[in-house]
Amino acid sequence: MSTDARVALVTCAIFPDLWDDDHPLRDALRERGVIVEAVRWDDTEADWSRYDLTVIRSPWDYVARRDEFVAWASGVPRLANPADIIAWNTDKTYLRDLAAAGVPIIPTEFVAPGGTWTPPGEGEWVVKPAVSAGAHDTVRYELPAQLSLAEAHVERITGAGVTAMVQPFLAAVDSAGETAVLCTPDANGELTFSHAIRKGPILRPAGQGAIDLGDEEITPRTPSAAELRLAEQVLAAVPGGAKRLLYARVDMIPGPDGEPRLIELELTEPSLFLLTAPASAPRLADAIISRL
Ligand SMILES: Nc1ncnc2c1ncn2[C@@H]1O[C@H](COP(=O)(O)OP(=O)(O)O)[C@@H](O)[C@H]1O
Ligand SMILES: [Mg+2]
Known part of the structure; x- marks a missing residue:
């Protein structure tokens, strides 16, 4: 297939050629005839109106410049995920909204x-x-x-x-780890379960901070029924509905009773761990094409 469609995958200065985990998505889009460009979110020369869709992927240096990033998002036509979601999701006080909707978050x-x-x-x-x-x-x-x-x-x-x-501190993270449930649109455009991973513990003992991110332990995981239910409950509470989303990652850790608690809902710049599930990149590429 050949299209004239053009898609921007948004990254940052540290990863000009995208994060490795997004290469399968870039390649699956190219195989489908889409022109794909990796573009820094803060590239002042970029003309975002040239793209049929701009997909946020690895703009990880925005953390120290969140206001600038949110303002950037609001100026991009055809952005995934949408700018109002980016504004809501880049400050974890959104967890309060989810808790008010009945989602079991980590008490905060x-x-x-x-x-x-x-x-x-x-x-x-x-x-x-x-x-x-x-x-x-x-x-x-x-x-x-x-x-x-x-x-x-x-x-x-x-x-x-x-x-x-x-x-x-939810101590179960040191044994069970953290579960990330990845959701992307199915053939009908409904956000549904794609794959899941286990992330090993990140925090070292008291007072010592985090491990190096390069040492992060990621393995495929089959989520439990309770974990899938929590992901569904969380997505049902997203402002404006989950239907507008191109991707979502719901991260959870078992609480003291063993039931999963939401640690974060990643709708902005999640690693999608596409390399851990070979069917996930083609599925996301198809979803992008059906939205062009
Ligand atoms: N309450 C907690 N209990 C156990 N581990 C935690 C807790 N909060 C954070 N962590 C650990 O720190 C990591 C980063 O925290 P997280 O809230 O996911 O923020 P980030 O947005 O930086 O990923 C988690 O992946 C987890 O390993
Ligand atoms: Mg996290």
């Missing part, structure tokens, strides 16, 4: 800049910023022994104008 205290909070009691807790990717500035603390460190961390985040999140 959100500390807004200038806000106050009550430090939790004993046990292991995680402090992290609400605008993040790749476990940026995410640390686990043993309380009360490390209370002053945890408090200083919250102050550092909020002092930079970002909401801080304080959560119980």
